[in-house]
Amino acid sequence: MWWKTIGEQRYATSKELLICADGGGSNGSRTRARKFYLQELADEIGLNITVCHYPPGTSKWNKIEHRMFSFISMNWKGKPLVSYKTIINLIGGTKTKKGLTIEAKLDRKEYIKGIQISDKELNGINLVQHEENPKWNYSIKTN
Secondary structure (H helix, E strand, C coil): CHHHHHHHHHCCCCCEEEEEECCCHHHCCCCHHHHHHHHHHHHHHCCEEEEEECCCCCHHHCHHHHHHHHHHHHHCCCCCCCCHHHHHHHHHCCECCCCCECCCCCCCCCCCCCCCCCHHHHHCCCEEECCCCCCCEEEECCC
16 A cells, blocks of 8 residues: 555654544444554554544535635536546546645445454454543554
């Protein structure tokens, strides 16, 4: 995975990973699978992971959404989105005056739906809820 190689080079001395996430869908703060797979990631990369979810209804605070999606929408405004190729090209062709560029590619991987995380698997997660807004803020420590 290219991102892992780049991450190891740029952040070799990092001790922790911070993830800011919206609170809906698969990003939800209550999903078992998200926490389970973050535990696997933490153990694989050897870093503790802190997750801070935006409270419900506040995705407008998401800096990436503000910097990115408005420009993507302007770029494909009025253009028929007739194929994946069209969409990927329009997203990838988005640039701002300040130099923001966006890379996009189609993920053709098939993902398994309906994976259930058991109580035993959930209990194996080294989860530490934060004092401040513990529903939305927690850390997953390496095992």
